[in-house]
Amino acid sequence: MFICSCNGLTDKDIHAAVDAGATRPQEVYAAKKCRAKCGNCVPGVVCMLRQALRDQKALTAALRNVGEMSDRGTMQAVA
Numbered sequence: 001m002f003i004c005s006c007n008g009l010t011d012k013d014i015h016a017a018v019d020a021g022a023t024r025p026q027e028v029y030a031a032k033k034c035r036a037k038c039g040n041c042v043p044g045v046v047c048m049l050r051q052a053l054r055d056q057k058a059l060t061a062a063l064r065n066v067g068e069m070s071d072r073g074t075m076q077a078v079a
């Protein structure tokens with residue numbers, strides 16, 4: 001889905017930028033080698049960026065929990 005029609009920035013581009021370490025809107029645009037022009041997309045980029053960062057944080061926490069369970073042998077007891 002296109003988020004920024006001026007630059008052809010998509011939701012997948014935003015997720016790819018977050019996966020590459022972007023945490024600010026400017027970093028999302030920079031990852032696509034562009035920058036906001038008219039600015040109409042900025043609220044959408046901010047919203048998607050926040051959601052992607054929340055998802056990434058939740059995934060990291062879940063993976064950390066799995067790792068801790070594995071370290072304690074809990075995963076072997078469950079399996």
Ligand code: FES
Pocket residue numbers: 003004005006007035036037038039040041042
């Ligand atoms: S729609 Fe993104 S800069 Fe215009």
